[in-house]
Amino acid sequence: MAKFKSPLGVVQGGYGNLVTYCVKGQNRVRSKPLEYHDANTPEQQKARRRICIVSRFYSKLKETPIIDIWRVAAIPTPYDRYSLFRKVNTNVFLPNGKIGDFSNLHMAQGTLPQVLNMQIAIDLEDNVTLTWTNHLEYITSYDNSRLGIIAIYSHRSFRPRLLEGISATRKDQKAVFHVDRKTANALHLYVFFSSPEKNAYSNDQYFKLTFE
Structure with a gap:
């Protein structure tokens, strides 16, 4: 690429194997590519479909409080919330419109530390018990971090929702909540913590x- 000044001002166009164009008021010259590469190969079509699918899933987040997690997560990065979500999650979506690996999907991201030894159990009445170890109990600023749970039912995988009515904090080291089996054969849960002010979040645990 070469830069030059023209007495004619901005010059753009093609001259032989050269292309001139303007960037921020500067005229620049580059050579044309020697070969033409088809921008519609099967691989590129799949990549575009995957991006469309990610965008469709993300649009559902905007209907829920989940979107605020990604707004906060993007603040210290060079990305906006959508670009960060796409960077983190694009590879788990398949070109056929499905989520290829729920365990590698991330629904929450942030700087708060995760807890340890998180365990989960469900009884016959669909009451779920979640336990964990608060190994940072000596840092009191973390104690009141609020537990959050995002649920995705297998039959409605593009309808994530934040479970309501959960009041447990990090220092409680236990939470009990109810889920509905509905017609799903599986429920995917993404567990995280948020600061009381909701200006910091932890990465999720899956x-x-x-359901049998």
């Missing part, structure tokens, strides 16, 4: 509940 669990799958299978």
